[in-house]
Amino acid sequence: MTSSDASVAAKSVPLGPDDPRQLGTYTLLGKLGQGGMGTVYLGRSQRGRLVAIKVIRTEAVGNAEFRARFRLEAETARRVARVCTAEVLDADPDAEWPFIVTEFIEGETLASYVKRNGPLADANLEQLAVGVAAALTAIHSAGIVHRDLKPANVILSPFGPRVIDFGIARTADEGSGLTGDLQQLGTPAFMSPEQIESRPISSAVDIWAWGGLVAFAATGHYPFGEGSAQVLLYRALHEEPRLDDVDPALRPIVWLSMRKDPAGRPSAQQLMLRLLGDPSGTGPEAAPAVNPEDVTNVLQGWQLPIPGPGATGPTGTGGYTAGPDDATRLPGGPGGYTAGPD
Structure with missing residues (x-):
């Protein structure tokens, strides 16, 4: 070598x-x-x-x-x-x-970054929300449902957030014929009610997870608090997400994305329009295509704060994770591969 x-x-x-x-x-x-x-x-x-x-x-x-x-x-x-x-x-x-x-x-996962440094600052939070919504727009446009969007599957690269790991993605318009656990994969802290209840899966599960992910980035906490997998799944089915500490500018769209009924959630394109200042993005009709230049403009100047002298933990590098289960970051490696919902 x-x-x-x-x-x-x-x-x-x-x-x-x-x-x-x-x-x-x-x-x-x-x-x-x-x-x-x-x-x-x-x-x-x-x-x-x-x-x-x-x-x-x-x-x-x-x-x-x-x-x-x-x-x-x-x-x-x-x-x-x-x-x-x-x-x-x-x-x-x-x-x-x-x-x-x-x-x-190259970069650190959102899970690892928030664990070391706390919630994202306002500017970074807006950029994260837009970047992940843009990624979902691309993923859904290809007919794919990610199914396991979570902080460990978002890399904070030098150029902005990047969504990784389509290891449990599945074409939305084609039944795979697979059975068993492969059909209901996900991470409890970010699983939608329809995933929990084994109802039909659509791109709306990723919108729910987007809301939970943005809430986590904004507060440093899971949208339904801490607890066992069973507790988190119960709360997702029967309680409202805990959004009091989410930036007031983002709270309404996060709440909308985490409605129990998947039919009431916006599409990824509608999320984008709302985030870019077009209130019509909340409407039920299909939204017009989002201009990629608008996304680029939002991500200009992306730069995460440098951790202070008290920060500990790996700086992190990431990439495509090992799915369909949560990938494990190997000991000694500074990668963004973490176990569980982080």
């Missing part, structure tokens, strides 16, 4: 004896995280570009259901426009070690 490669590999933990060294044309440099479906590696393309490579876990390679999930992810994720998301660069679901490749995004 060259000195340059050694510097890059410091962003991850060393490869173990059972880890591959090469996948297709990509050289593996280290391990970023792992979860229920597989492992995420830091890699380098033939042209020298850093990438994040998600590999399906070896014990599931022969499982047709897992293969179907991975194939579906690869096919759908490549349709997502690169708007505040991690771009999908390559995939080989038929390889001996099936993998999907995305751009490597």
